[in-house]
Amino acid sequence: MCGALLWLLRWPTRRQSIVYSLSAGIAIGAMCLAMSNPYTGLMGCSIFAVIGGVVAYFHTSALTVVNLTLATVCAVILSYRMIATTGDLALTAAAFITVAALNVGVPFGIQSLMQTLRTDLRGSDRDSLTGLHNRRSFHNNVYELMMLDRPRTGKYLVMAMIDLDNFKQLNDTQGHAAGDEALVMVSSTLQENCRATAVIGRLGGEEFLVADIAASPNPARMAERLREAIAKIPIAVTASIGTAGAALDGYSARDNLELIDALIRTSDMAMYEAKRAGGNRVCHFSTLVSVES
Incomplete structure (x- = not known):
């Protein structure tokens, strides 16, 4: 909520955006691990994909990997809890794969799109015959x-x-x-x-x-x-x-x-x-x- 209010008032600096992303990731992880139902907590790890998308768009690949690592650690812990509680391997595997697909696909898909757009933008700034600046x-x-x-x-x-x-x-x-x-x-x-x-x-x-x-x-x-x-x-x-x-x-x-x-x-x-x-x-x-x- 505080982060949203800050963005409504003015665009945050790069440092503020990084702090916000890391804080949000830690908060999401703490919330998922604190849930009494491990299945609910495991599926809650899909929210990391939202933060991963923001990080992939505005920041570096290293920070995207940090967010993915945090999501993976939480998902592994909650998967272990779910198996210990329910013994349902199929449901646990399905939930883990869903969470992993979201946390890998969303941020890295955005990074791939941004790289393509950068390449197209660089091409639009060049003379097609000589390759010099237009x-x-x-x-x-x-x-x-x-x-x-x-x-x-x-x-x-x-x-x-x-x-x-x-x-x-x-x-x-x-x-x-x-x-x-x-x-x-x-x-x-x-x-x-x-x-x-x-x-x-x-x-x-x-x-x-x-x-x-x-x-x-x-x-x-x-x-x-x-x-x-x-x-x-x-x-x-x-x-x-x-x-x-x-x-x-x-x-x-x-x-x-x-x-x-x-x-x-x-x-x-x-x-x-x-x-x-x-x-x-x-x-x-x-x-x-x-x-x-």
């Missing part, structure tokens, strides 16, 4: 990168917008299969030539984005390395790359999201400047494009 996933992962990188003194969020030169001509002359192959090769090249911390995404078409935390607002060395690597892939494509960077000064979610958007716009404008200058080059813009523009 636009939404790119934003989310750059935001997480900014929040995790502390302390921020002397740190900059840098962005590189990459657009493949004459990609339409490649599709028109060699076919879309060659274009898709080029996109896959470029995505692999970006992953091989960026740091492990970098967030890499495909915005669609032949446009890619790379974001990372750096000690300088101008990622010239990284951008030039990417440009040279793309020019060396077997399919004849080059890249126009626009870069931008800004200090990680804001701590609020709104500041961080606005900074991401401003850097994407600025690096996009720098990329078009590189393309207008002939392509296969890097252009850096040091002044951010404002949110209002």
Whole structure:
């Protein structure tokens, strides 16, 4: 009752939820063992499945196993009492199997469902052709990168917008299969030539984005390395790359999201400047494009 009232007032913390789950499990076990009728107590052990479902959804497999162990110990004790009292092995076995099926099936079934949903969610955040982050996933992962990188003194969020030169001509002359192959090769090249911390995404078409935390607002060395690597892939494509960077000064979610958007716009404008200058080059813009523009 106290736990239910707490959840009605506000969502509990992780620690409160764990304490509640363990306390509820102990209380259920004590109630079942205290019953004078061992059959009633044994069937009461099926209530552990409810707590097991909550634990499986919100917490770890280890805590799910703890709940299952507690249910098993109580069920074994009550099964022994039931046999000693009634001598009915068939009824005891049937009751024990029912309790075991509930306590195994419910929590581990929920865990299996959650794992499937996580896999589907990860897939929905990826570009189907290259396996890179899509636009939404790119934003989310750059935001997480900014929040995790502390302390921020002397740190900059840098962005590189990459657009493949004459990609339409490649599709028109060699076919879309060659274009898709080029996109896959470029995505692999970006992953091989960026740091492990970098967030890499495909915005669609032949446009890619790379974001990372750096000690300088101008990622010239990284951008030039990417440009040279793309020019060396077997399919004849080059890249126009626009870069931008800004200090990680804001701590609020709104500041961080606005900074991401401003850097994407600025690096996009720098990329078009590189393309207008002939392509296969890097252009850096040091002044951010404002949110209002």
